[in-house]
Amino acid sequence: MTAVRNPHKDVLGGTLVAGFGVAVAVHSLSAFAIGTLSQMGPGFFPLALGVILILSGLAVAIKGLSAPKAGRGAARHPVEWRAWFLICLGIASFVALAKYAGMVPATFSIVFISALGDRKNNWRNAAILALAMAFVSVVVFWWALQIQLPLFRWGYA
Known part of the structure; x- marks a missing residue:
């Protein structure tokens, strides 16, 4: 098809x-x-x-x-409001947590919340993906590129 x-x-x-x-x-x-x-x-x-x-x-x-033209009988897919909402919420959580909690919690939150926007994902798969991406972000951004964002912090400093 x-x-x-x-x-x-x-x-x-x-x-x-x-x-x-x-x-x-x-x-x-x-x-x-x-x-x-x-x-x-x-x-x-x-x-x-x-x-x-x-x-x-x-x-x-x-x-x-x-691309081939869509005919009149082509299936239309509904807007994925859940995905839109969770991706926007993930971005907002990254901004807030990067400022007050550090890079690791911020990266975990954006990946975890955004991954839940996919209806095929469950919380366990989203958590595994978020942990893996948090690890990758530490290696790439903090260790290799030496970005000046603390890994963990408590409160506003």
Whole structure:
């Protein structure tokens, strides 16, 4: 069975993502020094992010143009309100916990809460995934990249 997609939504979404990428790239070029690969300036990361958004948006738009057209009898899927709510709640918990509890609880919370947004996940799988991602975040961000966010903290410091 082939998946039937609505190419109009893909083209529109891809164009919006690419447009946002252009805005980010132009702003980083006009407001910040870019620097070089060996000495990156404050505008280097936003420029790279803008280019990635442009390329991703164009890929989605091109894929939408080449997708088969959805017929009148195509199945429509309801909006996943549970997933939307839990992902937004996960992001909010990360922001709050990163400030007051540290990186490990914040990472655990965003992954655990967001993973529960998938109806196929249960709390045990979400907890295992959250523990694994908390460990990976410690290794990558705290140890390898030496990000200055404490692993654990109590209260506002």
